[in-house]
Amino acid sequence: MPKKRRSNEAGHKRKYLLIIDDSEECDRAVFWAASRANRTQTQIVMLRVIDTSERSQQWLGVADIMKAEAMEAANAALDRFGAMVKRITGAAPDRVIREGTVNDEILKLIEEDTDIGILVLAAGTGKEGPGPLISGLSKTAATFPIPIAIVPGSLSDEELEAMA
Numbered sequence: 001m002p003k004k005r006r007s008n009e010a011g012h013k014r015k016y017l018l019i020i021d022d023s024e025e026c027d028r029a030v031f032w033a034a035s036r037a038n039r040t041q042t043q044i045v046m047l048r049v050i051d052t053s054e055r056s057q058q059w060l061g062v063a064d065i066m067k068a069e070a071m072e073a074a075n076a077a078l079d080r081f082g083a084m085v086k087r088i089t090g091a092a093p094d095r096v097i098r099e100g101t102v103n104d105e106i107l108k109l110i111e112e113d114t115d116i117g118i119l120v121l122a123a124g125t126g127k128e129g130p131g132p133l134i135s136g137l138s139k140t141a142a143t144f145p146i147p148i149a150i151v152p153g154s155l156s157d158e159e160l161e162a163m164a
Contacts, residue, residue: 005146006114014117015043015094017146019106020077023131025153028160029122030081032151034088035164044085044093045116047109048074049102071097103136110145119144122151 007014016033050070085093098105123130
């Protein structure tokens, strides 16, 4: 059973959760959430998940190198998007790097941080659909523990700012 959200209680502050990945539309979610957070005095949490399903115990030395490279890429992505959030909100976002599957780590973080109130994702604009994350989460949306905001990946900064 999901924990009670506490963001409206004294000493707590609502947080938007952003999933930082390598998709083209990721910056749309970051821009909208940061603009919205700036207007509503909300904190941003950025989550980057390193997928460990590809690692094999047989090739442990190679897996260690792959993990180090993935951590370096994760930090670089969080640095880039963190700078955008700070430029827009004036505050540095919380940064979280996890290893595992994206859907599992999203749910674990939401369960652990009761101030997270909204998951913000951006929809892809390609013919293949909105993206694997949105497609996967849509199957459990009815029982998801918090609201999910989906930002159209085709919107400009000006359009997103007007809606924030």
